[in-house]
Amino acid sequence: MATASDANTSTNSGELTETSSNKKMYTLLPEYELRFEVDKAAGSITIELVSGTAEFFGSELVKKKIYKFSVGAKGAIFTYEGCELCVCGEANEVYTANSPMMMMYANLHAGLDQMRKKAEESMNRGPRVLIVGPTDVGKSTLCKILVNYAARLGWTPILVDLDVGQNEISIPGTVGALCITRPADIQNGYDLDNPLVFHFGHKAPSENTSYYNSLVSVMAEAVNYRSEFNNHCNISGVIINTCGWVKGSGYDCLKHAASAFEIEILVVMDHELLYTKFQKDIPDFVKIVMLPKSGGVVERSQNFRTNKRYTKIKNYFYGVSGNLYPHTFEVRFQDVEIYKIGAPKLPDSMLPLGMIPEDNNMKLVPVTISGSLEHHVLSTSYAISKEEVIRTNVSGFVIITKVDTERQLLTLLSPGPRPFPWNILLLMEITFMET
């Protein structure tokens, strides 16, 4: 939450004029932002740019266009030059505040822009940036600002999201990459044409760090491959978002990501200890930048995160504005193979004397179909054989809505109609039940 000192509600920061009980005009001075949180009781709000220029995390607002922000939305409209905004509806928090952090983010972008220009001249690779920090410090927001600014200048950076809990590219339980060709839509987010998505299956990397690290390596190879074949992507660089798990093995996962993607810039957000540790542990050619978090970044409760995950899955099947119509059909048990990745380790006491226990974390384990699978999310793998599964990306997701053991039939909720062409399915420890 913003501190009282930077929450200059309508005094220095700009004027607030109430035109009616639920319509308010805000006049923002340069380098100020209008922050808002839309809670359940309040319903949605709309924001219109009446005059001046403004942006939502790097995406420019079009004048006179009405932007709707639904329940759960948290964000800020920032202006470099000053602007007038009209807000309709009752959000539980709307206030204006100075946002010096935005100038730091803009400086970082300017530095990356220079690196891209140099890379273009020398026919080299553009900057690869890893953004790390604890939860709720604005990592995803900074990624969005950086890729949006880059896209506004005509670059096409690759955004990689390694955050399996709150993934911006695909549903929870995955890691994804997306080539950004235009700034994110203010209401609908990134243009999700052709993302590259890998199945992880859990909402926290701690559930299986060996598998998580191997996926990060596979993703880095895929990004290298894409960069090799697309010079503009290569020059535009890569922006990598990470999970907020920074302690113990979480820190090792971040180090692994830094080395797998061969980063040049590490941005540590709001964590001095992490910054100091990385200074010791990261090679000298990596430039480390420490950035404080913006006063506007909102702390999100576990409940809010669970709801956000639910909404992400719902949006996948039904669309952000409810414009998609998924299909429901039956599939025979015998036509699909369901696997999960990772098996529990056998206790040493169960092994013959002197035998070293195997690392089962990368093992593909066949799953017996039973009623307990109902409501589980499954990834549909492009893999043709079992051996390829771990290194292969997924085509999409389905949900098991019913298991009929007598008739040996699964009922699936699927974005596509029958026939169901996928036979290798990967089980997520994530469920979805329509409410």
Ligand SMILES: Nc1ncnc2c1ncn2[C@@H]1O[C@H](COP(=O)(O)OP(=O)(O)OP(=O)(O)O)[C@@H](O)[C@H]1O
């Ligand atoms: N300047 C701002 N004003 C208002 N809200 C903001 C601002 N910056 C970020 N937020 C909001 O704060 C929340 C947390 O930000 P963000 O998701 O970027 O953090 P994070 O570090 O990536 O979190 P996590 O690692 O836990 O996923 C988001 O809902 C985001 O929209």
